[in-house]
């Protein structure tokens with residue numbers, strides 16, 4: 001599954017947020033109790049109201065959401081790239097996630113020490129990013145020498161890698177994260193870049209942790225973060241970890257009223273996951289039947305056989321075709337039979353690119 005690593009300086013609210021995310025009733029969801037894979041890892045159900053609509057039409061006995069994993073990566077301090085604090089372990093943990101959720105302290109509270117002495121989330125972000133950039137720079141400088149040699153020796157792989165490495169080095173030497181390159185890269189270049197597994201090439205979502213009173217509108221700190229995120233191709237959301245912690249303790253029936261009182265339309269978890277989905281360019285498709293309505297996560301641009309492979313590798317290997325109904329047709333027309341009658345159940349083959357919300361039924365050889 002997809003893994004998001006939660007990082008940030010000490011005392012910014014990482015643990016509070018992580019605990020809240022993984023303990024809410026929504027996160028635990030029916031059938032799948034919250035499970036701890038490792039001490040700091042939590043598996044969270046992706047909230048999606050479309051499942052309920054499909055399930056009521058398909059008369060499904062169960063609803064099974066798709067899931068995303070959060071990892072609480074502690075131990076970042078200034079100097080991590082030089083092995084300070086839990087430096088090396090910290091960097092190794094980041095290497096293993098698909099995206100970075102970077103928590104920034106945007107709340108004032110004199111009782112809670114700020115490691116840098118003042119509330120300045122943009123400068124905090126730079127402190128963390130600098131450690132990651134130093135680490136990338138060192139690792140690239142080590143690797144590029146060998147790649148240059150191989151490229152001169154007509155090694156095809158090295159010849160494709162080298163220009164990507166050199167562009168990344170240039171950006172890093174310029175004091176910028178590698179992720180600024182992604183927008184200008186085509187699919188192949190992006191794949192090469194991903195293969196380098198650099199820390200600053202991973203997508204970043206800044207989470208501005210604000211005081212309860214600022215959760216609805218944000219504050220001048222979170223506005224500064226949003227501006228910074230835009231220049232980097234990163235995302236930003238405003239969340240109050242304190243509110244999320246409160247929600248995590250409430251019975252599900254009381255959540256709506258509490259949110260209303262705080263002036264919020266939805267829990268921060270929903271906002272965070274949606275932003276994470278966008279950032280990772282993920283989409284959801286559904287399977288529906290009497291047993292269950294189930295959501296599955298795939299990368300945007302996935303073809304039908306790959307999507308089938310998320311359910312089982314045999315589905316991908318033996319893929320024949322996929323009966324596909326767009327979500328709006330499925331719900332608008334009232335289910336599979338009606339969609340078929342209206343000619344809205346398409347038979348899609350191997351080259352079909354899955355759309356968000358597709359309700360799919362795979363035909364395959366075993």
Ligand code: GDP
Pocket residue numbers: 008009010011012013014015016017107108109112209210211212240241242243
């Ligand atoms: P971490 O070191 O980043 O994991 O930070 P913690 O989650 O342990 O939080 C550090 C301290 O800040 C704890 O005492 C929290 O209760 C407090 N804290 C976290 N979020 C908020 C918040 O939104 N508002 C206030 N006032 N305190 C918070």
